[in-house]
Amino acid sequence: MNMTVPGSVSRSATLMRPILVLIFCLLSRASAATVDGHAAAIDSLLAAYDSTHAPGASVVVIKDGKVILKKGYGYEHLETGRRVIPSTNFRLASMTKQFTAMCIMMLREQGKLAYADPLSRFFPEFPAYGKAITVRHLLTHTSGLIDYESLIPDSQTVQINDRGVLSLLLRTDSTYFPPGTKYLYSNTGYAMLALIVEQASGESFAAYLQKHIFHPLGMNSTLAYERGISEVPERAYGYTRTDSGFVFADQSVTSAVLGDGGIYSNADDMVLWDRSLYTHALVSLTSLEEAFTDAALTDGTPIDYGYGWHTETFLGMKHPFHTGSTRGFRNAILRFPSKKFTVFILTNRNEGDPIVIAKKIAEMYLLDTAR
Numbered sequence: 001m002n003m004t005v006p007g008s009v010s011r012s013a014t015l016m017r018p019i020l021v022l023i024f025c026l027l028s029r030a031s032a033a034t035v036d037g038h039a040a041a042i043d044s045l046l047a048a049y050d051s052t053h054a055p056g057a058s059v060v061v062i063k064d065g066k067v068i069l070k071k072g073y074g075y076e077h078l079e080t081g082r083r084v085i086p087s088t089n090f091r092l093a094s095m096t097k098q099f100t101a102m103c104i105m106m107l108r109e110q111g112k113l114a115y116a117d118p119l120s121r122f123f124p125e126f127p128a129y130g131k132a133i134t135v136r137h138l139l140t141h142t143s144g145l146i147d148y149e150s151l152i153p154d155s156q157t158v159q160i161n162d163r164g165v166l167s168l169l170l171r172t173d174s175t176y177f178p179p180g181t182k183y184l185y186s187n188t189g190y191a192m193l194a195l196i197v198e199q200a201s202g203e204s205f206a207a208y209l210q211k212h213i214f215h216p217l218g219m220n221s222t223l224a225y226e227r228g229i230s231e232v233p234e235r236a237y238g239y240t241r242t243d244s245g246f247v248f249a250d251q252s253v254t255s256a257v258l259g260d261g262g263i264y265s266n267a268d269d270m271v272l273w274d275r276s277l278y279t280h281a282l283v284s285l286t287s288l289e290e291a292f293t294d295a296a297l298t299d300g301t302p303i304d305y306g307y308g309w310h311t312e313t314f315l316g317m318k319h320p321f322h323t324g325s326t327r328g329f330r331n332a333i334l335r336f337p338s339k340k341f342t343v344f345i346l347t348n349r350n351e352g353d354p355i356v357i358a359k360k361i362a363e364m365y366l367l368d369t370a371r
Contacts, residue, residue: 038364039069045357049073055239055246055349056084058267061361062274062342068365070267076236076348078246086267089221090236090346091255093324095331096224096263097190101139101291101308103197103208105283108135112200115139119192122199125170133179135196138189139307140295144175145188149254159227159256162205165191180298183305187260194259205258206230217276219269224258232264238328240350249350252327261326267346274335274342292320292337314359315366323355334358341366 042059043050049057056074060067072084107113119130119138137143151168152160160168165188176184194205201208206224214222225232240249256262265273276282291307304311309320317336324331332354333344343361345354 038361038368039071041364042069042071042361045360046073048352049347049349053078053245055347056236057345057347057354058084058086058088058090059345059361060267060271060343061365062271062340063365064340065275065278067271070271072267076234078237078239079248082234084236085234087221087234088236089232089234089264089266090331090348091225091238091261091324091326091329092263092265092346093261093326093329093331094187095322095324095333096259096261098291098308098322098333099209099213099263100190100193100197100205100259102213102282103201103205104135104139104193105287105291105307106212107197107200109283109287113196122196123166127170127173129173129175133175135193136295137179138186138193138196140303140305141183141186141189142180142295142297142303143186143189144177144179144182144184145169145186145192146172146174146176147186148188148191148257152253156253159251159253161256162191162194162259165257166195182297183303187254187257190260191257192259197259209263213282214269217269217272217281219265219272222263222265222269222273224262225264226258226262227256234266235264236329236346236348238326238348238350240328246349250328255327261324265346267344270333270344270346274344277335278337278340315363321355321358330354332358334362336362336366339366 046057046059050073054074055078056072056076058072061069070086072086072088074084076082076084076088108115113135115134115136117135119126119133123130133143148165148168197205197208206226209224221233223230237248238250239246277288292309293306294302294311295305296302310322311318311320317338319336321334328350329348330352331346335342343358345358347354
């Protein structure tokens with residue numbers, strides 16, 4: 001029969017506690033040293049965004065669904081001295097396209113449209129060439145539609161919206177090339193997709209996003225901004241550098257077009273968006289995989305674009321990414337689904353190359369993992 005001296009277990013546990021605490025502290029310090037080392041290196045990469053009286057940046061690094069770095073640099077509004085924080089909302093610019101594409105994928109799964117549907121189904125008044133342009137062509141930048149910015153008169157000062165883009169196209173009689181035969185990045189195509197969302201759903205594009213994506217995911221500060229209709233909370237304003245310093249440069253005549261670049265979001269909400277892309281919260285995993293896969297031209301030639309996402313091979317991995325650039329803002333999102341790793345950088349200035357910085361950050365963490 002085993003004999004236990006009363007109190008011996010308690011004394012043994014008491015003796016073990018300092019040892020366990022010491023081990024825990026050493027492990028924690030080792031982990032912290034790695035994270036801190038990366039954080040210091042990231043601070044160095046973003047130093048230009050954190051200088052005195054400069055427009056800033058918001059940076060997030062996500063690994064295995066966990067935020068391992070989230071930090072703001074510089075100012076969201078120079079005139080009031082408000083610094084960038086995780087809830088600061090930046091104009092996403094072309095990073096909006098992934099949300100526009102998601103709306104289309106959702107409506108397609110609901111049977112309200114098909115990728116093979118032509119423009120003429122949604123806009124009977126469209127010129128005859130619209131019968132050959134499909135929703136899939138719009139998603140993959142293979143429609144050949146004329147760049148709407150080239151159709152705006154130089155004298156125009158009133159902002160154009162998505163419906164205005166359609167009006168401009170109704171006065172054209174050709175495309176750059178036969179649909180499906182070439183790839184040419186097209187803001188026009190995504191403005192048309194926003195209008196197709198409205199036609200297929202019976203809701204405004206901004207309302208559809210809010211009801212079916214932002215609210216369900218808890219992205220409570222994210223919105224497609226419409227002047228006079230909505231307000232952007234904790235808004236970052238855009239700036240451009242001049243010889244005398246940064247000056248306000250936030251809007252242009254195309255800033256009211258929503259489908260190609262009109263969403264504002266922040267670090268906190270974009271974490272929720274990233275997490276949803278590993279689940280069937282919005283669409284099936286099959287649809288998501290298609291969105292992240294190279295589309296193809298009519299002759300079968302693959303292109304480096306899916307549905308709302310560029311694709312490339314980096315660090316030996318095929319992965320989706322996107323950038324966003326408009327007046328006053330430059331952004332990037334870099335995702336490695338196979339590693340459950342994401343970096344995104346939002347900035348409010350007309351300079352810099354966030355995708356280059358994002359790749360350097362990815363190298364830090366993913367090469368660490370590889371070792």
